[in-house]
Amino acid sequence: MSHPHLLLFTVERIVCALPLSEVRQVVGMVALQPGQKGAPATLNLHGRHIPVYSARILLGLPDRSPLSTDSLVIVRRCAALRVDRVKGVQESPVPLPAPSPPGVLLTEDGTVLIHDLAALLAGGGEGVPLPPAAPAGAEVEAPPFDLERAGRLLQNRARALAQPEEEPHEAALSEILTFRLASREYAVETRYVREVFIIREITPVPGVPDFIAGICAVRGEIISVVDLRRVFSIPEEGLTDLNRVIVLTDGTMTFGILADYITDIGTTPTGDLSPVDPGSTPIGERYLLGVAEGSRFVLDAAAILADRGLVISEAGK
Structure with missing residues (x-):
């Protein structure tokens, strides 16, 4: 039985998940408008003011002021969750239970799975199960270095998000996962993404x-992990982490690709992708669908998965 896909994010170093079907889009943190008399803050989403709930409060954790590095997960019920950082997409390890309070369960691997967001919002965080406290030395969120600059950034993002949506047109929408690799942003269509995980061990x-x-082993399956920097001769600029593996599959071929970290998940009209300027990337045209938002190279995952040159035979060739 197939399990639904989840959007993974962190809250105070706790890994949480939300069914991807509930997610409309993910955006960077913006300046919020304070709520009235204890009501949640709001954001202007294309002219519509929607409530923004702190995931920390919903999980019964101490709240803090928003940081420019936070993310807003906008859900289809016209609300948003403020979270620390979005990690990626992964197939759920368990079937989702029937809707019931408190709308949250703790999986065996310690992920806080929000399977019923409506119940969680209605309960206000009562009875939410959480994993044991993170060990000392775990990643700690730091405040922005330049508070004034961060404030301007949040205000600019808010103004952009408040702009009216363009009239819908016939162009098809593609949901894409954006990741950073060697100081540049790339994207792949999520229909080819099986899951994303942090590397624990590569042999x-x-x-x-x-x-x-x-x-590496993924749920009992051995998959190969490909470094796209080597495949496409991408210059290695700056420091890289390469601590994420994005598992790509087309139902026939499956392998992982390395990434520094996941930066976004959202939709883009396929007809709005710009042509790739010659010399802007060493990646061949046959492996690219185009450029989104001026600087994000959208890879053709189908072409990459179909490339027989990436298949290793038993002879190692």
Whole structure:
């Protein structure tokens, strides 16, 4: 039985998840309008003011002031959750239960799965199960270095988000997952993304091309992990983490690609992708669908998965 896909995010170093079907889009933190008499803050989403709930408060954790690095998960019920950081998309390890209070369950791997957002909002965080406290030395969110600059950034984002939506047109929408690799942003269509996870261990394989970083086990399945920097001769600029694996599949071929981190998930009209300027990227045209928002290279995951040059035979060739 297939399980639904989840959007993973963190709140005070706790990994949480929300059914992807509930998510409309994810945006960076914006300046919010204070709520009245204890009501939640609001944001102007294309002329409509929607409530913004702090995921920290909903989970019974101490709240803090928003940071420019926070994310807003806008859900289809015309509300938004303020979270620390979006991690990516992954298939749920368990079937979703029937809607019931408090709308949250704790999975075996310690993920806080919000399976019924309406029940969580109605309950105000009562009875929410949480994993044990994170160990000392875990990642701690730091305030922005320049508060004035961060404030201007949030105000600019808010003005952009408040702009009226363009009239819908016939162009099809593609849902894309954006990630950073070697100081540039790339994206793939989420229909080819099976899951995203943080690397725990990759086993090197002797005698394979240098673009194969190694193999790893995912839910009992052994998959190869590909370094796209090596495949496409992408210059290695600045510091890289390469601590995320995006598992791509078309139902026939499956392998992972390395990424520094996940930056966004949202939709883009396929007809609005711009052509790739010659010389702007070493990636061949056959592996690109176009450029979104001026600087985000949208990869053709179908072409990458179909490339027989990325398939390693038993002879290691």
